[in-house]
Amino acid sequence: MSTSESTHENTLQVRRYKPEEAPRKTYLTEEKGLKAWLTTVDHKKIGLMYLGSIAFFFFVGGILALILRTELWTPAQNFLSADAYNQIFTLHGAIMVFFFLVPSVPAALGNFILPLQLGCKDVAFPRLNLASFYIYLIGAVIVVGAILTGGVDTGWTFYTPYSTQTGGSVMIMTFGVFVLGFSSILTGVNFITTIHRLRAPGLGWNRLSLFNWSLYATSIIQLLATPVLAITLLLLTMERLLGIGIFDPNIGGDPVLFQHFFWFYSHPAVYIMIVPGFGIISEVISTFSKKHIFGYWAIAISSLAIAFIGFLVWGHHMFTAGQSSLANMVFSFLTFFVGIPTGIKIFNWVATMYRGSIDLKVPMLYALYFLFLFMIGGFTGIMVGALLVDVHLHDTYYVVAHFHYVMMGGMVFALLAGLHYWWPKMFGKMYNETWAKIASVFVFIGFNLTFLPQFVMGSLGMPRRYFNYLEEFQIYHQLSTMGAFTMFIGFSIMITYLIYSMMKGEQAKANPWGSRALEWQVSSPPELHNFHHTPVIIHGPYDYHKPMHEFQLGIDSVHSENGHGENGHSIAEATVDAAEERH
C-alpha cells in the first residue's frame, strides 16, 4: 500500500464496523405484520415478496410441465385433449418466461442484494420499487384472468395470424404481458439510477461487483427493449379495433412482421433472463475459490457487449420464415458474435478457479453445474445459429432442448446458486448442507435426463408442440418424462429443507463464506436500513489478498453528507492512510 499524498482536508477518520453476529433487530423483526409487508418500501422485503412470487410461478409452471411430460409418455392421446395440451404448453411457456425468468434474478435477488453491495440504505426510488412489484402482480392477475375466461392456445410466442383467428383471450393475455413490461422498465430505471447515484464513498466503477455490472447491463436491456412489446400490442389493438391491416394477411397485413416485432423484444429478453445469472456465477466462483476474479473487466464488459449485440440478432428466430437470404446471412453472422463474449466469461470463470482455495459448498456446486450445462446450451446455440443446420433443426425438439439448457440449465441453476449463496444473508439461517447436495444431484441428473434425449429426437426430426407423435420417438419421450420426475424429486427435497431452514435452521454467521463482498459485511439478516454507518470502500469486492477488516470500514452517518459521491477517489486514498494508521 503506497502512502497517499492527499491534502489534509480530504483525510477522513474511518473506523472498523464489525458486523453484529446474531442480531436482535433485523429487517425481519422490525415492521412486522401483513400490512407492514404489503406497504413496505424496504428493498429487502420487496425482494423477498418477489422471491415468493417467482417461486410460486416456478412451481405452477413446473407442474404444468409435468402434466405435459406425462401426457407424452405414449404417442397417442392419454388423458388430455389436444386443445388442453395446447393450452397447457402455452401456459407453461408464458408463465415460465414472463412471470418467472424475466423477474427472477433482477427483481428478487437483485432487489435484495444490489443496495447492500452498493453500501446504500435502499434503491434510488423505493416507492417506485414497490409500485413495480404491484404492477407485476396486476399483470399476473390479468393473465390468470385471460386463462380463466377463455384459455389461450397460441404458444407463448402469440404468432399471427393464428393468434388473431383462434378464440380465447389472446388480447387480454398480451395486455397482461404488456402491464408486466412496465414493471420490468421501472425496475430497470431504478437499478440504473441506484448504481449511478448511490454507490458508497470509494466505490468506483472499477470496484463494482460483477453482479451489479450484470444488473446494470440487464437494466439497460429492460429499458430499451420492453417498450417494443408495448408498440406491438398497440399495433395489434389498432388492427383489431380500427381494421388497419398490419399483421393480418386478410386485410393486407404481413404476419411475418409480427414475428419481427415479437423477437425484437423477446430476443433481448432472453438476455434479461441470463445476464444476471452470469453475475451470480462471478460472485459465487470468486467467493468459494477465495480468490480474485480472473479478468474482472473482461467479464464486466462482456456483459455489456452481450446486452448490445443481443439487440441485433432477433432475426435468427426466422431463418425458415421466408426472410430474405441477405437478412438471414446478417443475422446468422451477428448471432455468432454473441458467442464470443459468452465464451470469454466461461474461460475467465474457470481461470478464477486456478490455484484457488476451492470449497465445494452447495452454491459452488450449482455454479459448476451451471458451467457444464450452460456450455451445452451455448454450443447448441452455435449449432442452430448456423444457417444450413438450422434449416433442419428449426422448430424441432432440438431447439426446445437448446433453450432449456440455456434458460433452465443456465438461468435456473444460476438462480439456485444465488439462492443458496445469499440464503443465510436473506433469512439469517443456514440450510442443511447434506440434503441440499442430495437435492442438487437429483436436479442435475434429472435435468440432463429430461433434455439430452430431446437433442437426439429433435435432430431425428421430432417437431415441437406436438400433442401426438410417431412411435419411433417414444423411447426419447419416455426418458425425458423420467427425467422430469427426477427433477421433481430434487425440487421437493429442496422446498422441504428450505422451509425447515426458515423455521428451525441454525443461526447463520454474518459472513459464513468468508466473502469480501460488501453485503457480507453487515449482519445476517441485515438491519432494516442495512448500514448504520456510511461504508467506505478501499478495495474491490474480490480482493482476497487483503485482510478482512479492511472491508469493514466506514464513517458515522452524521458525516456522510460531504462524503457521498464525486470525490470518492480522494476519500479512498484518505482512508488508506487511516487504515494504515490503525496498525
Add this chain to the structure above:
Amino acid sequence: MNRLSDFMLPPARSTFAGETDALFNFINIVSLILLVGITIAMIYFAIKYRRRSEDETTPLITHHAGLEITWSVIPLILVLIVFAWGFKGYMNHSTPPSDSYEIRVVGASWRWDFIYENGFVSTNELHVPKDRPVRLVMSSDDVIHSFFVPDYRVKRDVIPNRYTQIWFEATSSDTSQVFCTEYCGTAHSNMLAEVIVHEQSEFDDWLASAAAANDNMSPVELGEQLIGQQGCATCHSSDGSAGIGPTFQGLFGSERTMTDGSTVTADENYLRESMLEPATRVVEGYQPVMPTFAQLNDRQLDAIIEYLKTID
C-alpha cells in the same frame, strides 16, 4: 463420425443431407472437444485446489491479456468457419436449379394439398421423381404452417398471401415423412404427409394414370380414396375411436345432437352440408374447427357420402 450421424440424424435421402450432416458433425465434434476439455479442467481444479484449511491464502492473479486474446480469437475463428460453411450451404437451399420440376403446395388446417402440372391434386401424399430437382411453390390457406422433411433436411414456413419456395433432389426411393413444424392449432401434430419417390418414368406413368383413375372408379372406391386424400382421417376415425371430429363409424342415418340442442338425422343432405359449410351445424361435444371442402365437385361429394354409408 458416421456413428454420430446414424444415432442423431434421420436417413440421408436428398442431395442436401451430405453437407448438412457434415456441418452438424463438425460443430458437434468441436463442441464436444471443448466441452470435455473445459469440464475436465473444472473438475481437476476443484480437486487439486480444494480448500485444505480455512485460513488458506490464494495468489493474486487478476488478468492476463495474452490468455484473454487467445480465448477470444480461437473461438472467433471457429465460429467464422461455422458461419461461412452454414451460409454457403444455405445459399444452395435458396437457389433452385432452373430445370426443377415444379409442384404447388397448399397448406391448410390441417392438410397438405399437392397440385401437379396437369391439375391433379393429391392430399397428404407428395409424389416426386427421383434424382431430379423438385421445386415446391408453397402458400397457406389460413395460418402459418411449415413444411419439413427431416430425411431431406429441408424446412420452410408456408405463409398466407405469399409464396415461399423450397427445393430438393431425392436420392432414394424410400418413402419419407413430412411434418408441419409451425404450430397451427388443435390437429397440428396430425398434419402429416408422406413423400413418395418414383423413378422418372414411373412418375410420369403415375401422374397420367392418377388423373385418369378417378373417372373409372365406383363411387364407394372413389369415396374411400378421397377420404384418404383429403385428410379426413386426420380428425375422423373409421373404427369408432375418439378424434378431433366424430367418428365415421355408424354415422350415416344416425340421430345427432347438435351444440344448440337440436337433433338431426345424418342423411345425405346433412353430410353434404357438413362438408361444404361445416360450421353451420356442429355435433355436441365438438369444436367448430373443420375447414370447408368447397373444392370438391358433386361427383366427389356423392362418392364420399356413398362410402360413409358403408362404414358401420
